[in-house]
Amino acid sequence: MPIVLYHFPLSPPCRTALCTAKALGLDVNIKIVNLFAKEQFSEDYVKMNPEHTIPALDDNGLIIWHSHAIATYLVSKYGKDDSLYPKDPAKRVVVDQRLYFDATTLFPRLAATAAPLMFLGKTDVEPDKKAAIYEALGTLEKYLEPTGWVAGDQVTVADIACAVTTASMQAVGVVLDPYPKIREWLQQCNSNIPHFEEENMEGLKETAEAMKSKVTHNIYAP
Numbered sequence: 001m002p003i004v005l006y007h008f009p010l011s012p013p014c015r016t017a018l019c020t021a022k023a024l025g026l027d028v029n030i031k032i033v034n035l036f037a038k039e040q041f042s043e044d045y046v047k048m049n050p051e052h053t054i055p056a057l058d059d060n061g062l063i064i065w066h067s068h069a070i071a072t073y074l075v076s077k078y079g080k081d082d083s084l085y086p087k088d089p090a091k092r093v094v095v096d097q098r099l100y101f102d103a104t105t106l107f108p109r110l111a112a113t114a115a116p117l118m119f120l121g122k123t124d125v126e127p128d129k130k131a132a133i134y135e136a137l138g139t140l141e142k143y144l145e146p147t148g149w150v151a152g153d154q155v156t157v158a159d160i161a162c163a164v165t166t167a168s169m170q171a172v173g174v175v176l177d178p179y180p181k182i183r184e185w186l187q188q189c190n191s192n193i194p195h196f197e198e199e200n201m202e203g204l205k206e207t208a209e210a211m212k213s214k215v216t217h218n219i220y221a222p
């Protein structure tokens, strides 16, 4: 039985889960949860995930939510090796740290501005919230300095999570010109992570189109 992923392409965490599954070569049965139709609040979905967030994964009855937990679970269970999520504690803790960076800083700073635009009819971004996004990107640029990857000397699930979020920032209009390492790294992710670019693309296009339909100029320009 293929794994089931409750998914909506516009959602960066959903694409982190999907891109990880596809990088591992897994078959995925996608079930769309349309956030515009508030389907995450349906009785059945909330029974499965009381936090009513997407993504959620159903692996033969084992239900998991939170994209970073899903990504590390998938590598631990299905990875042919541990390269995307190393078993060595000293390497793993750096990957975990950078996953937490995405989970607690990078993605929430995007979501704090983009969710009100997409779902609540807002048409602007507060300057302090915009500055917080660029500040987080400055941190990410530093993380990339030693090796060009987010955590250690090879590509890991931390790259997948941070790259999905960063590409989504770019899709809403965040300007990456001041971050040469980030720009180079996004290209490396596209060419080195199997299926990453194609699986991420649909959501990025939908994100950019949704933004265009809501605002007439780039409200994320620094």
Ligand SMILES: N[C@@H](CCC(=O)N[C@@H](CS)C(=O)NCC(=O)O)C(=O)O
Binding pocket: 010, 011, 012, 013, 014, 035, 040, 051, 052, 053, 054, 055, 065, 066, 067, 068, 103, 111
């Ligand atoms: N930490 C969570 C964040 C998930 C999240 O915030 N998902 C959003 C979509 S991008 C969502 O489900 N929003 C609907 C809701 O909270 O009701 C993860 O990584 O999966």
